[in-house]
Amino acid sequence: MPAFRRLYELLAGDLLQYIRLFTGNRADAEEILQDVFVKLWEKRETLPDIxxxxxxxxxxxxxxxxxxxxxEKKWETLPAEDPVLIQPDPAEKAIIKEYYRIAQDAIDHLPERRKQVFRLREEDGLSLDEIASLLGISKSAVKQHLYAATAHIRKYLQQYGVSTVYLPLFCTYLYT
Structure with missing residues (x-):
């Protein structure tokens, strides 16, 4: 239980902000957050595979x-498909598009080699070893470039008032 509590302490605040983007209401967002962590607890045996x-x-x-x-009938036209397959709605797409623009600006401001390493990892999905081999640098250098790129992007996003909670979201949508 202490590890689960620590996990909650680390991620609940960011997840709550993310949920509030869609509910617009703190009470509903907190209820959804609680439901997520209850479901997570119920699936705890499968977590090591993630x-x-x-x-x-x-x-x-x-x-x-x-x-x-x-x-709540707040989204009358939701398709009946599995929620994982549902595309973002127009409001969500608008938010993502703006954050995407800011994230792209952050990437464009990276030094050339760092940008190249970041794109090979995120756009092409190459492993650290593959990037190192392709660029003729060490795996350690690849890790340093990725760490520095991520730190730069986080800092850039924060300068524009965008929570870094969205960084995983950007990496999901940047190259799709």
Whole structure:
């Protein structure tokens, strides 16, 4: 239980902000957040198999928001498909588009090699070893470039008042 509590302490604030984007209401967002963590606790045995835990958690949050909107009849035209397959609505797309523009600006301000490493990783999905081999640099250098690129992008986003909670979201949508 202490590890789960620590996980909650680390991620609940960011997830709550993300959920509030869609509910517009703190009370509903807190209820959805609680539901997400209850569901997470129920699935705790499967958690070691998850590659990107933060992305998994935010996807759970998004699915719970969609279920909430559907149940409250606030989104009358939601398709009946699996929520994971539902595309973002126009309001969500507008937010993502603006954040995408800011994230692209941040990437454009990276030094050339760092930008190249970041794009090979995010756009092409190459492993650290593949990037190192392709560029003729060490795996350690690739990690340093990625760390520095991510730090730069986070700082850039914060300068524009965008919570870094959205960084995983940007990496999901940047090259799709």
């Amino acid at each position: 590659r990107s835990f933060r992305s998994y958690l935010f996807k759970m949050g998004r699915n719970h928001v969609l279920n909430y909107l559907r149940s």
